[in-house]
Amino acid sequence: MEERNVMINYLINEYFSGDLDQASDLTGYTKIQLHDWMTGVKHPQKQTVEFIMHKLFVPEFKVIVEYAEFEPKGDVRPQLRNLFKGYEDRMGIYAFYDAFANLIYVGKATRLLDECYSAIRRDVPVKFPTGVKKSPEKRHEVVRYISAYDVGDSQWVDYPKHVESLILRISKPILNKQIGYLEKAFPFENES
Known part of the structure; x- marks a missing residue:
């Protein structure tokens, strides 16, 4: 053979x-x-x-939802559960957009629903001009659209982390505190 x-x-x-x-x-x-x-x-x-x-x-990336409307005054978790139906416990990348569909935050998740819910309820770390009377305090107040992607996983590579890092380096969303970094690929040390 x-x-x-x-x-x-x-x-x-x-x-x-x-x-x-x-x-x-x-x-x-x-x-x-x-x-x-x-x-x-x-x-x-x-x-x-x-x-x-x-x-x-090499995993295939799948669109879970793209530019899905998000109601900032509605209950957050049920909206997210509805958007991520069938993918709630999957690894993935999610993105938040403002009313003009500008990317404002990117995150990776090992459990999409829980980690997206946590991220969208965090404080808005942006300083607004002093003339702004009622600045938003939480991210869910400024998010109008959400996208989410199943980027697969592998026993060797953390694909969600690498995809998130690349997106952060390229787009630098305003609500992300850190931009991503790209790691070099090295063979496992225990291999000869």
Whole structure:
């Protein structure tokens, strides 16, 4: 059997427990193609093996909600629960926008609903001019739109952290106190 057949066999057995239905759903290849590659009946191309590895190790970003209207005077948690339905406990990135749809805050979450709720109820750390009589005190008073994204996860990389850092470095939202930083990728120390 060719090395690439061995690699396909390993990937499907290791990451899908040999379940060709699951492997087919993720990769888009038919069960017959996958079976033929695993058994050595046919030989996969190098790009095929790389594509399957890419599908396994690089998560796909999914839009949960984009520019969803937020009512600042309404109950916060029920609104967020409705927006994030099905993704409340997922990792992700969320963004708050003002009435002009300007990005004002970006955050990452390991549990989207809880951490977004916490962030939107924090104080507004911006100093307003002295002439402003009633400046908003909490973030939920200035937020009019919310976006949220499932950016996937991996056992090796904290994708939400890296995506958040990149967005912060590019956009510098007014309510974020820190801009992100990008880490260099280093191999694990225990590997030789």
